[in-house]
Amino acid sequence: MGKEINSIPDIIISRLPVYYQYLKRLQDSTKEYISSEELAELTGFSSSLIRKDLSYFGTFGRKSYGYDVFCLFQQLSIIMGFNYKKKIIIIGAGHLGQALAYNKGYRERGYQLISIFDKNPKLIGLVINDIEIRSINNLEEFMENNKINVAALTVPGGAAQKITDRLVAAGIKAIWDFTEVPLQVPDDVLLEEQLINEGLCKLSVKMNQIRINNSESAEDLNCEQK
Amino acid sequence: MGKEINSIPDIIISRLPVYYQYLKRLQDSTKEYISSEELAELTGFSSSLIRKDLSYFGTFGRKSYGYDVFCLFQQLSIIMGFNYKKKIIIIGAGHLGQALAYNKGYRERGYQLISIFDKNPKLIGLVINDIEIRSINNLEEFMENNKINVAALTVPGGAAQKITDRLVAAGIKAIWDFTEVPLQVPDDVLLEEQLINEGLCKLSVKMNQIRINNSESAEDLNCEQK
DNA sequence: GTGATATTGTTAAAAAAATAACATACTCTA
């Protein structure tokens, strides 16, 4: 279905935002070129891996100089498709939805936030960061009149699947999901699950490991339950 | 430094929150046992991988039955250290910081949110979800009187490193970082970077790929820049 | 109780990813 050919390995995709982040910050500096070795120091990835990742997309470097900081940043933007304009809406104007309305990351990535929807009448009509909150009742009509590329989903878990079905029926092709609820979507709809509490989980596991290693009693973990 | 021995591979750690999420939802159902095959269907990981992941921590299954839904959930909680109590504070009471104050994910993971700090006098004293916003001036004093395990960092990029240094000096050992700014921390401080816009990046890359595949002109991507 | 069935935990094989190594090409100095 078109997804198979030319698909960048997920593991590479996952490193692109990191490269992007560091190169973005270097734009302000006077540094003109950066070597894979220096980039390795910044990102924590090996220089070899960085060269390999980049070579997946083309040849961007200059022998004995390194990579042009500006050009590489541009190239990364292109690789990630930031030069294409995308329209995004937020569904759910709760605390998280509102925080997302103030997020400054859209523009540089080619996104334009154009609306927020909620079902709470008290919120409808309110203006958040220049964006008016609309009634969820008008979702389908709005989507018919505006080509929406991505919907950020910040509704309560109970409403998540129902809203998702409506979005899919209205033709959405990508969902940025903050609900922490397993959602069903058709194969041709991209679903990016943003497990907001994943960081808490990882920190907890790691703190736990440190505790175990310090107390040198790793057997506690393998306690049989029966 | 204690970190080396007994360290769970990151790749396994990254799947634990997913297992946890699905098993949590199964707690409400009448399902008593679940097979690795069924879990595979839910999570998208292969059944073989799931069995292997779990066997890393012990033997939790029952031959020809599968895994006890309740027990496995409990075990996962223990593996991730959720049975240990951890205190967390939020630094930065902006939109994102406030949204995090309303996050419902702390308790089940063993975290207790005990304070929010900000430097804005207009916010200090305000109560968000039963938590009073304190002055950042009182950070050190507060940390001396309360053993804090994790600090969630939602301050503007410009202030990030300075605040981090203060947290580290005050003895913090884990930071949940939302700033999207590269932070320097000592080796013994856990830094979990929560790149909030990573999802937007990944969706953009994937939508871009689909476009390229559909138009069958993959060469566009490899345009030389010189 | 016996045999058919199911599902684990684990071992073996395959695939994917990361690292190391290096030939190539460019720069700079003298």
Next chain:
DNA sequence: TAGAGTATGTTATTTTTTTAACAATATCAC
């Protein structure tokens, strides 16, 4: 312009991760 130095892009090797296979064990129907 020759030679030393540098850093890429790519190939070879190693390591890690995933998948496949299967022996072991428990269940259940009869």
